[in-house]
Amino acid sequence: MISVSKLLCGLDAESDGLRYDAAEGSDADQITEEKQRRPVVVWNTTRRCNLSCSHCYASARAEPAPAELSTEEGKALLDDLADYGVPVVLFSGGEPMARSDLTELVRYASDAGLRPVLSTNGTLLTEERARELREAGLAYAGVSVDGMPAANDRIRGEEGAFDAAVEGIEAALSAGLKTGLRYTITDYNADDLEAVVDLLHDVGVDRFCFYHLAYGGRGADVADADLTPERRREAVRTLCELTRDYHAQGEEIETLLVGNYADAGYLTEYARRELGGERAELIHRYLRRNGGDPAGERVADVDYEGNVHLTQFWQGYSLGNVRDRPFSAIWEDESNPLLSALRERESHLEGNCADCRYQEICRGASRLRALSVHGDPFAEEPQCYLTAEERGAEGGASPAPADD
Amino acid sequence: MANENPDWEVFVRESPEEAMRHVGSVSARTGEEARERATALFGRFVADVWLCPADAVERERGVTAP
Numbered sequence: 001m002i003s004v005s006k007l008l009c010g011l012d013a014e015s016d017g018l019r020y021d022a023a024e025g026s027d028a029d030q031i032t033e034e035k036q037r038r039p040v041v042v043w044n045t046t047r048r049c050n051l052s053c054s055h056c057y058a059s060a061r062a063e064p065a066p067a068e069l070s071t072e073e074g075k076a077l078l079d080d081l082a083d084y085g086v087p088v089v090l091f092s093g094g095e096p097m098a099r100s101d102l103t104e105l106v107r108y109a110s111d112a113g114l115r116p117v118l119s120t121n122g123t124l125l126t127e128e129r130a131r132e133l134r135e136a137g138l139a140y141a142g143v144s145v146d147g148m149p150a151a152n153d154r155i156r157g158e159e160g161a162f163d164a165a166v167e168g169i170e171a172a173l174s175a176g177l178k179t180g181l182r183y184t185i186t187d188y189n190a191d192d193l194e195a196v197v198d199l200l201h202d203v204g205v206d207r208f209c210f211y212h213l214a215y216g217g218r219g220a221d222v223a224d225a226d227l228t229p230e231r232r233r234e235a236v237r238t239l240c241e242l243t244r245d246y247h248a249q250g251e252e253i254e255t256l257l258v259g260n261y262a263d264a265g266y267l268t269e270y271a272r273r274e275l276g277g278e279r280a281e282l283i284h285r286y287l288r289r290n291g292g293d294p295a296g297e298r299v300a301d302v303d304y305e306g307n308v309h310l311t312q313f314w315q316g317y318s319l320g321n322v323r324d325r326p327f328s329a330i331w332e333d334e335s336n337p338l339l340s341a342l343r344e345r346e347s348h349l350e351g352n353c354a355d356c357r358y359q360e361i362c363r364g365a366s367r368l369r370a371l372s373v374h375g376d377p378f379a380e381e382p383q384c385y386l387t388a389e390e391r392g393a394e395g396g397a398s399p400a401p402a403d404d
Numbered sequence: 405m406a407n408e409n410p411d412w413e414v415f416v417r418e419s420p421e422e423a424m425r426h427v428g429s430v431s432a433r434t435g436e437e438a439r440e441r442a443t444a445l446f447g448r449f450v451a452d453v454w455l456c457p458a459d460a461v462e463r464e465r466g467v468t469a470p
Contacts, residue, residue: 059408307411307429315431316409316430316431316432316441317428317429317430317431317441317445318411318428318429318430319427319428320426320428323465324463324465335425336427336428337416337418337427337446337449337450338427338445338446338449341449348448371444371445375444376444377444377445378448
């Protein structure tokens with residue numbers, strides 16, 4: 001997750017210990033800190049969902065799966081996550097609000113010292129339920145809206161889904177629950193990006209999270225609706241400009257990008273052109289600490305049947321099941337050669353990713369997309385949109401703006 | 405797992421001298437597809453990959469209490 005607003009509008013050397021790191025810190029210290037960091041865990045609590053989105057990575061359906069984790073099994077999982085030092089558990093689905101014990105599980109997570117957050121389609125959010133969840137300790141709700149009404153309802157497979165999601169957002173905000181947008185950018189909705197931010201900002205939303213399409217679950221079936229590299233570059237540039245415009249008007253919205261760490265290289269290049277070399281250097285340093293693509297390291301997933309995945313999007317492969325072995329033991333087991341290689345992927349990356357100058361802050365971006373397109377989890381990222389010059393490819397000149 | 409396909413348990417070893425060890429599971433429609441998927445994930449690291457349908461594994465948990 002990369003905070004565009006923080007990098008372009010909010011970052012200064014006094015924050016985040018960057019000045020300290022520059023003066024006193026060492027790379028070794030940072031690496032040690034990195035290794036000790038526990039993952040954010042996404043828990044797909046149920047397969048059941050009242051919508052049928054075309055890009056759903058979890059292949060959700062109207063009915064729950066036959067062997068979903070029970071309330072007691074869920075609590076045992078949450079205990080293990082808390083003992084292991086996991087900072088955040090993201091309740092997801094399916095539609096997590098379709099689980100009748102959601103509030104009980106959120107309260108349990110909060111009491112155990114985890115920070116519970118929610119990913120929802122928003123259509124079942126009423127003010128009463130939002131208040132109940134907030135009082136149980138829920139810290140944040142991310143609501144999926146994928147475009148203006150026509151695009152959103154087409155993607156979500158139900159007319160009226162947009163209006164229902166916006167009503168859900170309004171209800172959550174009224175209940176005092178911090179609420180933000182989740183938006184997956186595809187060909188269907190790239191042109192709606194600014195209009196959705198404007199509309200939801202008027203509603204009271206100030207956090208906007210944009211996802212690149214993951215090629216997992218039904219997302220892999222709609223990969224042909226993914227953006228071209230040129231269009232992706234334009235969409236990210238639009239988000240950068242929009243963020244800066246809002247901040248220039250005193251509206252401190254938070255904008256984030258998820259799912260393609262080529263964004264890290266692009267933002268550095270963008271800052272170099274628009275904000276100057278010193279700012280670009282500060283951003284690059286921050287992104288080094290951020291650590292690049294988090295699969296198998298800083299994010300993990302447990303699905304509704306207890307299978308542990310490298311990210312929430314990578315549901316086709318499981319490292320093991322929490323019914324057989326605690327999550328912490330599965331996650332620590334680097335005798336698994338794929339898990340181990342992902343954690344030292346720099347020595348395995350191939351193609352354009354092998355010698356990219358931004359490898360340290362990108363780390364090959366989505367290994368799932370590489371697997372899906374090239375049949376190899378260490379092949380080059382098929383959705384990298386940096387130019388050869390920006391990547392520092394052999395024969396390339398110094399970075400040259402392609403979109404000025 | 406979270407998709408429409410059955411799961412296949414995956415076992416690998418780096419050389420014929422070693423015992424096979426469990427490295428998780430893949431989901432796939434057929435054994436052939438499961439083998440392809442497991443090989444894409446582990447082929448660069450191991451000598452042998454074995455698979456079996458996950459629902460063919462009889463699990464007896466906690467036979468000896470710790």
